[in-house]
Every structure is written in C-alpha cells, then in structure tokens.
Amino acid sequence: xxxxxxxxxxxxxxxxxxxxxxxxxxxxxxxxxxxxxxxxxxxxxxxxxxxxxxxxxxxxxxxxxxxxxxxxxxxxxxxxxxxxxxxxxxxxxxxxxxxxxxxxxxxxxxxxxxxxxxxxxxxxxxxxxxxxxxxxxxxxxxxxxxxxxxxxxxxxxxxxxxxxxxx
Amino acid sequence: xxxxxxxxxxxxxxxxxxxxxxxxxxxxxxxxxxxxxxxxxxxxxxxxxxxxxxxxxxxxxxxxxxxxxxxxxxxxxxxxxxxxxxxxxxxxxxxxxxxxxxxxxxxxxxxxxxxxxxxxxxxxxxxxxxxxxxxxxxxxxxxxxxxxxxxxxxxxxxxxxxxxxxxxxxxxxxxxxxxxxxxxxxxxxxxxxxxxxxxxxxxxxxxxxxxxxxxxxxxxxxxxxxxxxxxxxxxxxxxxxxxxxxxxxxxxxxxxxxxxxxxxxxxxxxxxxxxxxxxxxxxxxxxxxxxxxxxxxxxxxxxxxxxxxxxxxxxxxxxxxxxxxxxxxxxxxxxxxxxxxxxxxxxxxxxxxxxxxxxxxxxxxxxxxxxxxxxxxxxxxxxxxxxxxxxxxxxxxxxxxxxxxxxxxxxxxxxxxxxxxxxxxxxxxxxxxxxxxxxxxx
Numbered sequence: 373x374x375x376x377x378x379x380x381x382x383x384x385x386x387x388x389x390x391x392x393x394x395x396x397x398x399x400x401x402x403x404x405x406x407x408x409x410x411x412x413x414x415x416x417x418x419x420x421x422x423x424x425x426x427x428x429x430x431x432x433x434x435x436x437x438x439x440x441x442x443x444x445x446x447x448x449x450x451x452x453x454x455x456x457x458x459x460x461x462x463x464x465x466x467x468x469x470x471x472x473x474x475x476x477x478x479x480x481x482x483x484x485x486x487x488x489x490x491x492x493x494x495x496x497x498x499x500x501x502x503x504x505x506x507x508x509x510x511x512x513x514x515x516x517x518x519x520x521x522x523x524x525x526x527x528x529x530x531x532x533x534x535x536x537x538x539x
Numbered sequence: 540x541x542x543x544x545x546x547x548x549x550x551x552x553x554x555x556x557x558x559x560x561x562x563x564x565x566x567x568x569x570x571x572x573x574x575x576x577x578x579x580x581x582x583x584x585x586x587x588x589x590x591x592x593x594x595x596x597x598x599x600x601x602x603x604x605x606x607x608x609x610x611x612x613x614x615x616x617x618x619x620x621x622x623x624x625x626x627x628x629x630x631x632x633x634x635x636x637x638x639x640x641x642x643x644x645x646x647x648x649x650x651x652x653x654x655x656x657x658x659x660x661x662x663x664x665x666x667x668x669x670x671x672x673x674x675x676x677x678x679x680x681x682x683x684x685x686x687x688x689x690x691x692x693x694x695x696x697x698x699x700x701x702x703x704x705x706x707x708x709x710x711x712x713x714x715x716x717x718x719x720x721x722x723x724x725x726x727x728x729x730x731x732x733x734x735x736x737x738x739x740x741x742x743x744x745x746x747x748x749x750x751x752x753x754x755x756x757x758x759x760x761x762x763x764x765x766x767x768x769x770x771x772x773x774x775x776x777x778x779x780x781x782x783x784x785x786x787x788x789x790x791x792x793x794x795x796x797x798x799x800x801x802x803x804x805x806x807x808x809x810x811x812x813x814x815x816x817x818x819x820x821x822x823x824x825x826x827x828x829x830x831x832x833x834x835x836x837x838x839x840x841x842x843x844x845x846x847x848x849x850x851x852x853x854x855x856x857x858x859x860x861x862x863x864x865x866x867x868x869x870x871x872x873x874x875x876x877x878x879x880x881x882x883x884x885x886x887x888x889x890x891x892x893x894x895x896x897x898x899x900x901x902x903x904x905x906x907x908x909x910x911x912x913x914x915x916x917x918x919x920x921x922x923x924x925x926x927x928x929x930x931x932x933x934x935x936x937x938x939x940x941x942x943x944x945x946x947x948x949x950x951x952x953x954x955x956x957x958x959x960x961x962x963x964x965x966x967x968x969x970x971x972x973x974x975x976x977x978x979x980x981x
Contacts, residue, residue: 395912395913395914396673396674396676396912396914397673398914398915400913421802422802422805423805424805424807424917424924424926424943424948425915425926425928425941425943427928427941427943429930429938429939430939433932433938434932434938451913451915451928451941453915453926453928453943455924457802457816457818457823460823460824462824462915462917464915483803483805484803484804485803485804485805485806485948485951486805487951488947488948488950488951489948492947496637509630510629510630511629511630511633511980511981512630512633513630520635520638521637521638521939527635527638527639527642
C-alpha cells in the first residue's frame with residue numbers, strides 16, 4: 373500500500389485520493405474497490421449528477437497489461453461513466469475486481485439508474501453487486517449457465533437443433 | 540431471501556405475490572421497481588401500496604403485444620384498472636451483439652452496430668466509427684466533406700426516426716391515419732438512403748475513416764425534394780393531432796416524470812428534455828460541426844407524454860434547419876481519409892497495381908490494427924445519448940465493445956411513469972418512451 377501511495381504522489385493529478393489519467397483526452401479515475409462508492413458519492417456531490425453508463429470488461433486474455441499508478445491489474449474491471457450536466461464534462465471511473473472475489477458494492481443508493489446496468493454486468497460477467505435490490509439476470513434466460521462476455525466463454529458453443537428435419 | 544452468488548441459479552424474475560413478501564422485501568421491490576432508493580420509495584404514499592391481495596392481479600403485457608414495440612414484456616400489478624407496480628422484462632431479442640463485436644474486425648464492426656438501433660442505424664455507425672477514430676488518433680484528420688456528409692445523414696436519420704415515432708405513437712393511441720402518413724414520409728427519407736448507401740436500413744455506410752462512398756449525382760435535388768415536401772405535411776399533422784382535443788386528452792398529464800427523477804435514472808434524449816432540462820449533446824458537447832450550426836434545443840415543461848410527442852415533432856423541424864445549413868456548406872473533396880492504414884485503395888488502382896490488390900485484400904481480410912487503449916464516445920441519437928466504449932489490445936478486433944444504448948436506460952423510467960396510472964395509459968407511456976428493442980437487448 374505504501375508503494376501505491378508513493379506512486380500516487382508522483383501522479384500528475386489526483387481526485388479524492390485516486391489517480392486521474394488522461395486517455396485520449398478523456399479523464400479516467402482509477403479507484404480501488406474500497407474507495408469506489410465514496411468516490412462516486414463525492415463526484416456526485418461535486419456535480420457529476422448523472423451516471424450514464426456502467427459496464428465491465430474481462431481482461432483474462434491480457435495478462436501482461438499494466439495500469440500504472442501502482443495499481444495491481446485484476447481480471448475484471450468495472451467501468452463507470454459519469455456526466456455532469458451543469459459543467460458539461462465527463463469522467464470515467466475504473467475499478468479493478470479480482471476474479472476470486474468478484475463482488476462490488478452497488479451504486480443503487482447514489483444513482484438508482486445503475487440498477488439495470490448492474491444487472492446487465494452481473495449477467496454478462498458474473499460480477500455480483502452487493503446490496504443490489506434485485507440481483508438477477510436481465511438479458512439471458514434465468515436458468516442460463518455461465519456469463520457470456522467472459523473471455524473463457526466461447527462463442528457459438530450452443531448446439532443447434534433442427535427439429536423435424538429429414539436426415 | 541436466498542443469497543445470490545455468481546454462477547448459481549439466480550431465481551425467478553417474476554413479481555412475487557404479496558403474501559410471499561415481507562413488508563421489508565416489498566419495500567425493496569417497490570424501490571427497485573421505481574428505480575429509486577428505499578427512502579424515496581417510502582415517501583411516495585399517494586399510490587396504495589398495501590392493497591388487499593384479493594383485489595390485485597398480476598398480468599403480463601407482451602412480449603407479443605402489438606403496442607410493446609417489439610418484444611418488451613411488462614409485468615403489471617393491477618387493482619381494477621390502476622397500475623400499482625410494473626416491471627419491464629427484457630432480453631427476448633438478445634443476440635449477444637457485444638460478444639459478436641469482439642469477433643469482428645474494426646472494418647466489419649459497422650455491420651454489427653448498425654443493427655442495434657435499427658431505426659437510426661447511421662447514428663450507431665457514427666458513434667462506433669468516431670470511437671475507433673479516436674483510438675487510432677485520426678479523429679482530427681477526417682476530411683471536411685466526410686464530416687458534413689455524416690451530419691447530413693445523421694440529421695436525415697433523426698427525421699426518419701422521429702417520423703416513425705409519430706406513426707407508431709398515432710397507431711398506439713388510435714390515430715391510425717397518422718400511422719400511414721408517418722410511414723409514408725419516413726419512406727421518402729429511406730428512399731434517399733437507398734440511393735446513397737444501397738440499403739434502406741442497416742447501411743454500414745459510415746465507416747472508420749470516413750464513409751463508404753461519395754454522394755451520388757443529383758443528391759442535392761433529392762434532399763431538397765424531401766425538405767420542400769415535408770413542411771406542408773407537418774402542418775397537416777399538426778392540425779390532425781396537436782390541436783385535436785382527443786389527442787391532447789390522451790397524452791397530457793400521462794406518464795409524468797420530473798427532472799430530478801430523469802437525471803437519477805440516467806434518462807436522456809426527449810425524455811430528459813421533456814422535464815425542462817435543456818440537454819442535447821449536439822449543443823452541449825458538440826461533435827462533428829454541430830457547434831457551427833444554428834438550431835434550437837426543444838424543451839418541454841411538464842415531463843408528460845404530450846411534451847415528449849411535441850419535442851420529437853419539433854425536432855424534425857430543427858433537423859430540417861440543420862440539413863439546409865449542411866446543403867449550403869457542403870464542401871467538395873475526399874469523402875474518406877487518405878490514410879493507407881484504414882482506407883482501401885480505389886477500385887481503379889486495383890486493376891493496374893499488384894500492391895494495391897494486396898493492400899485491398901489485406902485490409903478486408905485482416906483489417907487494420909488499432910493501438911492499445913480504451914475510449915468512450917457519445918453522441919445524440921434520436922433516442923438520447925448513444926455511447927460506444929471500446930477497449931483495444933492492439934489487434935484488429937476490439938477487445939471489448941460496449942454500446943451504451945439510450946433505450947436500455949430509458950426503458951427503466953417506464954415503471955415510474957406508469958405507477959398509479961391506467962392500463963390504457965400504459966400504452967401511451969410505452970409509445971412516448973419510443974424504445975427500440977433491438978438496442979435494448981443488443
């Protein structure tokens with residue numbers, strides 16, 4: 373942790389104790405899982421009143437990736453896009469989520485609109501949002517096995533039955 | 540409550556009957572259905588939340604109901620004709636397009652995203668192309684003509700999408716002649732698209748680096764014919780619907796949402812603007828050359844279905860203003876970037892040059908490599924903010940391609956708008972949200 377603090381001090385910019393990176397002219401804030409909810413809350417109080425998007429990414433196939441700022445890359449990443457209507461600016465919050473404990477606290481109490489996004493992220497990646505009022509699948513059938521957007525979930529592996537076709 | 544963990548059965552999506560719910564769980568469910576926090580849900584006391592169970596009924600509306608705009612399923616708890624709870628259930632059109640997007644190259648990606656919001660395919664292609672261009676670092680080098688052509692197509696697409704909204708809104712509320720008129724006007728725009736892109740829908744015309752082809756000869760006359768024919772007809776529709784007492788009675792005060800709720804739920808586009816929030820990405824975070832355009836952002840006041848209808852109606856007129864300005868300013872020049880990395884060689888070069896043939900073959904089989912990085916680009920589609928989040932690992936396929944679909948978010952406002960209303964108004968609410976289920980489910 374002390375390493376992380378040292379590198380954070382060298383970072384160009386920090387916001388609410390988190391390093392802020394420039395990605396193609398867009399501001400990206402890297403929050404740890406413990407900071408996540410409090411940072412989103414602080415940003416909401418600061419004027420980022422709308423959470424436009426919440427999604428995930430599975431970095432299983434990119435094991436050598438680096439983030440910098442002393443942050444340990446994990447398999448899953450949560451990506452939250454916030455928008456400030458009054459100040460006309462955006463910020464993206466990225467949170468590393470380890471594969472062996474893929475749980476993240478919900479944003480439902482701050483941005484109720486993330487409810488559907490969190491269900492979708494759970495459905496597609498299997499990241500569980502603790503405290504979410506209705507943590508069920510949203511797009512896939514309820515009895516589906518697996519989480520389709522994970523990188524170890526292969527494409528087109530479902531057998532297709534042609535009913536009534538003559539052989 | 541069962542404890543939910545990843546990889547196990549998650550339990551049903553059904554609305555439970557009230558006897559199976561404890562008071563606390565019911566409050567949670569109402570909170571979830573309203574998409575508001577528990578504290579706020581508890582404050583909403585106007586609707587009777589503890590109706591006796593023998594007086595309420597849970598029914599399914601959809602997924603085959605004709606007024607659900609495709610395959611939206613709504614579970615409604617009714618007391619008489621009043622909607623107490625509503626839960627939208629989606630996923631019937633889920634085809635894994637984000638997963639498919641990971642298997643297609645950046646060159647092929649347009650064919651995938653264009654099928655998401657099939658009523659404004661060009662806006663989908665535009666946001667995807669802009670995201671790829673930003674990752675490539677060529678977003679500032681797109682030729683002027685390509686930028687203006689993109690604006691022309693984007694605005695015509697907005698007009699066709701809103702005209703279809705007028706048609707379906709009329710159909711859902713019993714104004715069947717409006718349905719025919721709306722489809723007819725939309726068809727004129729689609730006929731122009733067919734002439735330009737070769738297809739009525741799913742064009743794959745806007746591509747990373749520019750557009751697939753130049754505008755055909757006589758395009759200006761075709762656009763002018765659309766622009767000159769439409770105003771007198773819009774006047775007629777105004778008389779037919781806006782001034783008509785039945786139409787107003789049917790829409791005014793139905794499906795009301797406040798600005799605070801719309802922002803909390805993340806709603807964008809006409810739904811957000813109907814509450815009085817003047818937010819349009821074309822004006823507030825301009826892309827292409829929208830900062831040079833003169834147009835008004837149409838804003839409502841009451842946040843009801845009538846405001847949303849009026850906003851879309853008048854946005855057609857604003858789009859026509861923009862198209863006139865595009866016609867005045869359309870420069871000549873390249874319609875795609877002359878960067879050999881992303882642009883295939885012209886057809887004529889292939890006949891005379893072996894290298895051009897190899898280049899053409901490579902770019903269509905392997906695609907082009909995009910530097911590592913991640914980017915989120917958002918534009919204003921007819922339905923609200925459409926965003927594209929792409930992660931690149933340096934190969935020619937996106938590592939992760941996510942589309943922030945405006946309908947997916949907007950559909951979450953429906954339970955809130957329907958609460959305490961009549962079943963008949965539920966149809967008006969669905970129609971006024973104008974969801975495209977292809978984009979909701981992706």
